Structure formats: C-alpha cells, structure tokens
Amino acid sequence: MSEQDINEFCQKGGKILSFVSDEKYYAFEVKDVTDIIGLLPVTRLPKTPKFIKGVINLRGKAVPVIDLRLRLGLPEGEYDNRSSTIVIEVGSNQAGIICDKVLDVEDILPQQTAVSPVKNSLVKCFINANNKNISLLDPDILVRTNR
Amino acid sequence: MPKFESGMENMADMFVFETGDLLEKLDEILMRTEQEDSISSDDINEIFRTMHTIKGSAAMMSMHNMSTLAHSVEDLFYIIREDPTVKYDKPALYELLFSASDNLKSELDSLYDDAPLTDFSELENKIHAFAATMKGQPATDSSDTSSADTNTYEGLFPDDEKEGVLTYKVTYSESCAMPDMRALVLLRALGKMCEVIKTFPEDLDADNAGDEISKKGLYIKLITDDPNGVLDLMKNAVNVDKAEQAKKPEQPANAAKKPQPAQKSAPEKSAPKPAQPANAVPKKPAEKHEQSMISVKLDKLNRLLDLVAEIVITEGSVISSPDLKKAEINLDRFNKSSRELKKLTDELQDVVMSIRMVPVSTAFQKMNRVVRDMNQKLKKNVTLVFEGQETEVDKSIVDILNDPLMHIVRNAVDHGIEDPEVRAKAGKTEPATVTLSAGYDSNEVVISCRDNGAGMDTAKLMAKAKKNGMLTKPENEYTDKEIFNFVVAAGFSTNDKITEYSGRGVGMDVVKKNLEKVGGKLYVDSKFGEGSVFTIRIPLSLSILDVLSVDVGGENFSLPVSAVSEAFSCKAESFITDPEGNEFIMLREKCLPLIRMSDHFDIPNAEKDVTKGIMLCCKDGGKEAVLMADRITVDQQVVVKPFSPLLDAYPLKESGMAGCSVLGDGSITIILDMKEFLGNYDFRKGE
Numbered sequence: 001m002s003e004q005d006i007n008e009f010c011q012k013g014g015k016i017l018s019f020v021s022d023e024k025y026y027a028f029e030v031k032d033v034t035d036i037i038g039l040l041p042v043t044r045l046p047k048t049p050k051f052i053k054g055v056i057n058l059r060g061k062a063v064p065v066i067d068l069r070l071r072l073g074l075p076e077g078e079y080d081n082r083s084s085t086i087v088i089e090v091g092s093n094q095a096g097i098i099c100d101k102v103l104d105v106e107d108i109l110p111q112q113t114a115v116s117p118v119k120n121s122l123v124k125c126f127i128n129a130n131n132k133n134i135s136l137l138d139p140d141i142l143v144r145t146n147r
Numbered sequence: 148m149p150k151f152e153s154g155m156e157n158m159a160d161m162f163v164f165e166t167g168d169l170l171e172k173l174d175e176i177l178m179r180t181e182q183e184d185s186i187s188s189d190d191i192n193e194i195f196r197t198m199h200t201i202k203g204s205a206a207m208m209s210m211h212n213m214s215t216l217a218h219s220v221e222d223l224f225y226i227i228r229e230d231p232t233v234k235y236d237k238p239a240l241y242e243l244l245f246s247a248s249d250n251l252k253s254e255l256d257s258l259y260d261d262a263p264l265t266d267f268s269e270l271e272n273k274i275h276a277f278a279a280t281m282k283g284q285p286a287t288d289s290s291d292t293s294s295a296d297t298n299t300y301e302g303l304f305p306d307d308e309k310e311g312v313l314t315y316k317v318t319y320s321e322s323c324a325m326p327d328m329r330a331l332v333l334l335r336a337l338g339k340m341c342e343v344i345k346t347f348p349e350d351l352d353a354d355n356a357g358d359e360i361s362k363k364g365l366y367i368k369l370i371t372d373d374p375n376g377v378l379d380l381m382k383n384a385v386n387v388d389k390a391e392q393a394k395k396p397e398q399p400a401n402a403a404k405k406p407q408p409a410q411k412s413a414p415e416k417s418a419p420k421p422a423q424p425a426n427a428v429p430k431k432p433a434e435k436h437e438q439s440m441i442s443v444k445l446d447k448l449n450r451l452l453d454l455v456a457e458i459v460i461t462e463g464s465v466i467s468s469p470d471l472k473k474a475e476i477n478l479d480r481f482n483k484s485s486r487e488l489k490k491l492t493d494e495l496q497d498v499v500m501s502i503r504m505v506p507v508s509t510a511f512q513k514m515n516r517v518v519r520d521m522n523q524k525l526k527k528n529v530t531l532v533f534e535g536q537e538t539e540v541d542k543s544i545v546d547i548l549n550d551p552l553m554h555i556v557r558n559a560v561d562h563g564i565e566d567p568e569v570r571a572k573a574g575k576t577e578p579a580t581v582t583l584s585a586g587y588d589s590n591e592v593v594i595s596c597r598d599n600g601a602g603m604d605t606a607k608l609m610a611k612a613k614k615n616g617m618l619t620k621p622e623n624e625y626t627d628k629e630i631f632n633f634v635v636a637a638g639f640s641t642n643d644k645i646t647e648y649s650g651r652g653v654g655m656d657v658v659k660k661n662l663e664k665v666g667g668k669l670y671v672d673s674k675f676g677e678g679s680v681f682t683i684r685i686p687l688s689l690s691i692l693d694v695l696s697v698d699v700g701g702e703n704f705s706l707p708v709s710a711v712s713e714a715f716s717c718k719a720e721s722f723i724t725d726p727e728g729n730e731f732i733m734l735r736e737k738c739l740p741l742i743r744m745s746d747h748f749d750i751p752n753a754e755k756d757v758t759k760g761i762m763l764c765c766k767d768g769g770k771e772a773v774l775m776a777d778r779i780t781v782d783q784q785v786v787v788k789p790f791s792p793l794l795d796a797y798p799l800k801e802s803g804m805a806g807c808s809v810l811g812d813g814s815i816t817i818i819l820d821m822k823e824f825l826g827n828y829d830f831r832k833g834e
Contacts, residue, residue, distance in 0.1 A: 043815040044702060046748035047802045048794070055791075055807060057815055060457030062807045064791050093793050143793050 035087035341371030508536035534584035563600035697776035700753030710821035
C-alpha cells in the first residue's frame with residue numbers, strides 16, 4: 001500500500017475489519033478483504049518460514065496462508081473455534097491470514113487515526129475506536145516478505 | 148515511454164492485435180499473388196483497405212511514421228486500382244511491399260519500447276518514386292493536388308431546406324490528431340438525442356475528411372427538440388474547441404456556388420465503381436461482411452477454463468459426498484440427476500477446450516514467407532508443401548511452434564536441400580520440396596518437416612561426434628537414430644565449417660530445449676541421399692500432467708510419471724552407506740544416491756526404515772537418483788497450477804517444487820519438478 005493510500009485513509013476515514021491476535025487489536029481496511037472463512041485443511045509447504053502455514057484450497061485456488069501470531073513474532077497460540085482465516089487481496093493475488101477471532105466492521109473517522117511515523121512499516125496507522133487501540137495493517141508488507 | 152500517444156494504453160493491445168492480424172493477412176495475399184503472378188481486383192482492393200485501416204488506426208495512436216508509410220503504399224495501390232493496365236516492375240513492387248510490411252511489423256513489435264519512432268522516410272521516398280514512375284511523371288506530393296482550397300462547403304445551405312433543420316458548426320482544436328474519428332464518435336452520441344440529417348464533409352470515412360474538418364470545420368444538420376442539450380454535447384466532446392449554431396448567410400458566398408463536387412476530393416471512394424451514386428451513404432468497408440467471429444482476450448478464456456475445471460472438481464465432491472452415504476434415503480432421483488449433470492459438465496469441458504483450439508495453418512503460413520525469402524537469396528527454388536494444416540491444436544502450442552518451425556524449415560532449405568546443380572548431378576529430377584505436415588498421434592500433436600534433399604551421412608556425423616568427444620559408449624553400439632540425434636545436441640555444429648553439415652544443428656539444441664520445456668520432443672531421421680525428417684511431438688494439452696502421487700509422513704507429493712523410471716521395494720542388502728553418511732541404493736549393478744524425501748522436505752513423521760518405504764528411481768536432466776517415500780497413493784492426471792506469486796520469495800522452485808494441484812476431494816498435492824529437484828540437490832552430506 002502506498003503512502004498516498006495511507007494519507008487518504010487518515011484524511012477521509014473508512015471502513016475497517018477489526019480482529020484480535022494475542023489479545024491485541026488489529027485491522028485491515030475492508031476493501032482489502034475478500035473472504036472471512038473458518039480454518040480449512042492446510043497443505044504444508046516445505047522450505048518456507050514457520051509463519052507460512054501452507055496453502056489452502058479456496059474455491060479451486062491454492063491460496064497461501066500466514067499465521068498472524070507467528071508473522072508478528074508473537075508466541076504460537078492454540079487454534080479454537082473462534083479462529084478465522086481472513087482472505088485479503090494483494091494486487092491480484094490472495095492470501096489467507098489466520099487470526100484468533102474476528103471482531104467487527106467499524107466506521108472510522110479521520111480524527112480517530114494517526115499515521116505511523118515509521119515508513120514502510122507493517123502497521124500503517126493507529127486507530128482509536130471505542131477505547132481500543134487498533135493497529136491498521138498493511139496487507140502488502142504483511143504478505144510480501146523477503147527471505 | 149512507449150511510442151504511442153499517452154492515454155492510449157488501453158487501446159494499444161487492440162491496436163497491436165488488429166494491425167498484426169492485418170499485416171499477416173497482407174503477407175498471405177502478397178505471397179499468393181506473387182506466386183500466381185497475377186493480382187485480382189479483389190486482392191488490390193483488399194490490400195488497399197488493409198493499408199487504409201492501418202493508416203487510420205496508426206494515426207489514432209499517434210504513430211505518424213506507420214501512418215504515412217501505410218499511406219504511401221495505399222497511394223501505390225490507388226494507382227494500380229484506378230488503372231489495372233498500368234505497367235510496373237513486379238519484383239521491385241513486391242520487394243517494396245514486403246519491406247513495408249516488415250517495417251510495420253517491427254515497429255509494432257517495439258511499440259512499448261522507450262524509443263523514438265523509427266524513421267521510414269527512406270522507404271517512403273522509394274515507394275513515392277516507384278509510384279511516380281508508374282504514373283510516368285516525376286514524383287510529386289499527390290495530397291496537395293487533391294485537397295480543396297476553399298474554406299466553406301458547397302451546398303451547405305440549400306434553398307429548399309426544410310424548416311426546423313438546425314445547422315451547427317463544430318471546430319476541433321489544432322492538436323486534435325484525427326478529427327474525422329472524433330466527428331464519427333460525436334455523431335454517434337448525437338444520434339441518441341436527435342435526428343442527424345447531414346454532415347459536411349458528407350463522407351466522414353473519406354480519406355481527406357480529417358483534413359477538411361480541420362480546415363473548414365464540421366457542419367452538422369439536425370432536427371431536435373432540445374437545441375441546448377445538443378449544443379452542450381458538442382461543446383463537451385473530446386478535442387472540441389468551439390461549437391456554435393451556424394446561420395444561413397444573407398448572401399451565399401460566391402465560392403459556394405462554384406461547382407466542386409465532393410467526390411473529386413475523395414477520389415478513392417468514387418472511382419472504382421462508377422455505378423455507385425456520388426452521394427452514397429458512407430459505409431465502412433470492414434462492415435461489408437457479416438461478423439461471425441469475435442476476438443476474445445486470452446485472459447478471459449483462461450479464466451473460463453479454470454472455472455470449468457473448478458466446476459468439474461466441485462461436481463465430483465458433491466456427487467460423492469460422504470453425507471449422502473450416511474442418510475438412509477432413496478437416492479435414485481439424485482443419482483439420475485447427477486448423471487445428467489455429469490454429461491453436461493463433460494460437454495461443457497469439451498466445448499471450452501475446443502474454443503482454445505486453432506488450426507496449425509497459422510503457424511505454417513508464416514513459413515511461406517521464410518521459404519520465399521530464402522529462395523530469393525539462395526536461388527534454390529524450394530517448394531513448400533503443407534499437409535494436414537487444418538489440424539487443430541491449443542493456441543499456446545501454436546505460439547510455441549513458431550520458433551522451432553522457423554529454425555527447422557530454415558535448416559531444411561539451407562542445408563537439407565542441395566544447390567540446383569548438385570541436385571541435377573545426383574540425378575534428382577523431382578522439384579526440391581520441403582513438406583510440413585501435422586496430425587495427431589495418441590495424446591500428442593505431431594508436426595514434421597520433411598525435405599527431399601541430401602540427407603545426412605551417418606559416417607560423417609559419427610566422425611564428428613567422436614572428434615567433439617560426444618560419445619558415451621563404444622562407437623559400434625550406436626544406432627542410426629542415436630547418431631542423427633547428435634545433430635540436435637548442443638555444440639555439435641559450432642566448429643568445422645567446411646563440411647556440408649556445418650550449420651545443421653545451428654540453434655537446434657535451443658529448439659530442442661524450448662520444446663522440452665513444454666513437454667515436447669524433437670526426433671531426427673534421415674536417409675543419405677534422400678532427405679531428412681525432423682519431427683516435433685507435443686502433448687495435446689500443456690496443463691495436464693500424468694503424475695505418481697506419494698505419501699511422505701502424511702504429506703502428499705506428486706512426481707511426473709515421465710521422470711520416474713521404476714518403483715520398487717528395497718532389500719536390506721542393497722542399502723549402502725559410506726563413512727561420510729551418504730546413502731546409496733544398489734539397483735542392478737548401479738549405485739544410485741538415495742534421497743529421503745522426508746529429509747529433503749523436513750517431514751518428521753515419515754518412515755525411516757528403507758525396507759518398509761517405497762523406492763522411486765528418478766531420472767531427469769542427466770541426473771539419476773532413488774527417492775524414498777512412505778507409499779504410493781495413486782497415479783492420476785492433474786492440472787498443474789503454479790504457486791502464488793506471493794511465495795516467490797521462498798526457494799520452492801529451487802527445491803524442486805513446480806506448483807500444486809487441487810485434487811478431486813479438495814485436497815492439495817505438491818507437484819515436483821524432478822529436473823530442478825535433482826539438479827539442485829546437494830548429494831554430499833555432512834556440510
């Protein structure tokens with residue numbers, strides 16, 4: 001996601017999908033999300049880092065799945081029946097992100113946002129909504145990792 | 148920056164596709180007419196139209212060089228069309244036409260390059276000079292003489308004009324590239340809200356319409372209930388500088404009374420068919436034929452193919468759902484419906500597959516040109532014959548075939564066919580022929596190129612292979628076939644240019660490699676003194692692969708059947724280890740390295756005991772090894788899908804994983820590429 005997009009979000013506000021991982025609040029912009037599904041059987045991919053759980057069959061497509069906790073360097077957690085896979089779209093490619101539980105779709109006003117001072121950071125801006133601190137994640141940086 | 152005007156990016160693909168198509172058709176016509184040594188008026192019209200269309204669309208893309216070059220060729224054919232009896236130097240004409248066509252093609256290919264437009268003025272001057280000699284007069288710029296020099300249109304305000312007819316004048320900005328095109332678009336938009344009676348210039352398709360509009364403006368006569376809306380529409384149209392209602396002048400200008408028929412300034416339109424009334428309704432030549440073909444983006448077709456594959460898979464999982472077995476109900480009607488559904492999806496699959504099929508003739512036709520050019524240069528007079536050119540293959544295969552065919556045909560003409568004198572000496576009376584044939588054989592498309600030239604001498608080939616150190620077994624063990632295959636080996640023809648075989652094999656190893664990339668194979672056969680045959684075999688569908696699926700610690704991998712030569716259980720005594728910890732399997736006096744797939748892919752719960760697992764002897768890319776898996780699950784056909792580009796950062800490909808495939812039960816298997824797997828595997832342990 002470009003800087004322009006971040007600024008636009010912070011100036012105009014928008015809809016976000018909030019979710020929880022390791023008791024912290026995160027969110028994607030709703031426009032980046034294509035599906036919210038449960039946990040599907042994952043086919044492990046050898047030679048990939050631990051946070052890449054493998055690929056799932058999403059309507060005939062093999063979509064890579066990332067465990068958000070591991071991706072963020074958090075301790076590995078148990079999956080339960082609240083655990084969900086959020087499918088996001090990066091460019092024309094999809095990726096699944098496993099989180100502890102999905103919360104809500106929320107309308108965010110510009111005054112609730114603050115751009116992260118760190119450039120090209122995983123968290124592109126911080127949101128304060130309903131007394132929660134939510135980190136808005138950048139799907140592009142989350143998924144396009146280097147070796 | 149690409150060569151075309153910015154803002155036209157979305158048009159560029161279409162432009163390349165259509166113009167490329169037109170140029171190919173043009174080449175076909177030129178080839179045919181040159182061979183038959185006669186050119187019919189239909190052909191002349193066709194060439195004329197083609198050039199006209201290219202000129203128009205090139206101008207729209209602001210490719211002025213292409214547009215003027217096409218224009219000069221168009222001029223040339225205008226002369227021929229006007230006077231079919233005109234005398235001209237035929238070979239020179241074809242030379243000019245072919246080089247014009249080539250230049251246009253290469254400019255099209257480099258459309259996206261960051262380079263200035265190629266300068267075609269030299270060729271244009273040649274064409275102009277040729278046109279001038281045809282007309283028997285010195286070269287002059289013909290466009291100057293044809294354009295009218297008045298600033299108003301004749302008959303703009305006739306005396307008997309009906310009431311309620313409004314006249315508007317639209318002026319386009321000077322920078323507007325193709326005012327006639329803009330005018331057509333504007334008229335189409337106007338047509339939705341009012342009745343357009345007449346325009347000036349009358350024929351917007353005419354060649355000089357654009358010039359006239361930029362000079363005198365565009366006048367539109369129409370009847371409408373909403374004059375303000377009409378005016379707004381005109382004012383807001385693209386590139387419009389000024390739009391206003393024009394009033395009939397009190398005293399008609401004298402100039403308008405001068406007889407100056409409109410068709411005089413549009414000679415191309417009026418001349419060939421005198422029967423056509425001068426004020427004929429403007430019509431586009433392309434619309435003459437009823438359209439029964441449409442062009443579709445390949446992306447869309449691929450998406451369709453994917454969807455159908457998904458439907459078939461989903462259908463399978465619905466019909467064989469385990470839930471159905473649990474329910475103790477009568478499934479007769481369900482079974483009947485599901486059989487019908489299956490029939491329909493099968494048919495759907497067939498139809499979708501057939502959409503992508505095109506006749507190989509498209510690839511063959513291009514060879515005509517290659518042979519013609521070589522005939523001119525080498526004076527060999529080779530005839531190119533096609534067999535089975537209506538054979539249909541997948542579009543992607545035709546695209547792949549172009550390069551290999553070109554190499555093979557070139558070699559056949561250059562090295563296979565002897566010089567006419569040599570042929571005569573050898574007592575060969577039949578004409579030198581190269582035959583391209585196509586057909587199916589089991590699941591493969593077979594394309595062969597046969598020449599009746601000199602053939603290859605096994606003894607000479609053998610001597611050369613020996614000299615190049617290419618022999619891997621005793622000389623007398625080689626069969627003829629194996630000897631001929633030296634021809635397509637890398638480095639075979641790089642030295643010793645003196646023998647008659649030099650060049651045979653130039654680029655052939657590359658051809659072979661490219662074919663192998665898509666699962667194709669290249670075979671060579673020859674009879675000394677009688678000619679050679681090069682045969683290409685490509686699987687009918689590129690995306691479907693026969694695989695052997697194995698289970699390793701609960702994970703599923705699939706190996707291409709073509710790479711697995713043998714599957715066997717291993718006895719304890721044929722398992723060997725060396726002091727460094729390397730493991731080997733003895734297989735019929737061969738000692739092959741053992742690769743435990745569980746080690747390679749870091750799978751913890753796999754079978755460790757070599758006598759209990761299954762051994763797969765794999766060979767690809769010149770390397771051989773034994774792979775160990777827990778058990779073979781099934782052999783099946785799968786559709787290989789490459790991994791998501793998001794995984795590009797990880798060494799999947801380098802580790803031998805080519806992609807994955809979604810199976811009928813919804814699970815995913817990882818497809819291995821044995822060439823990469825064995826090629827990159829580090830056979831030395833302990834490092």
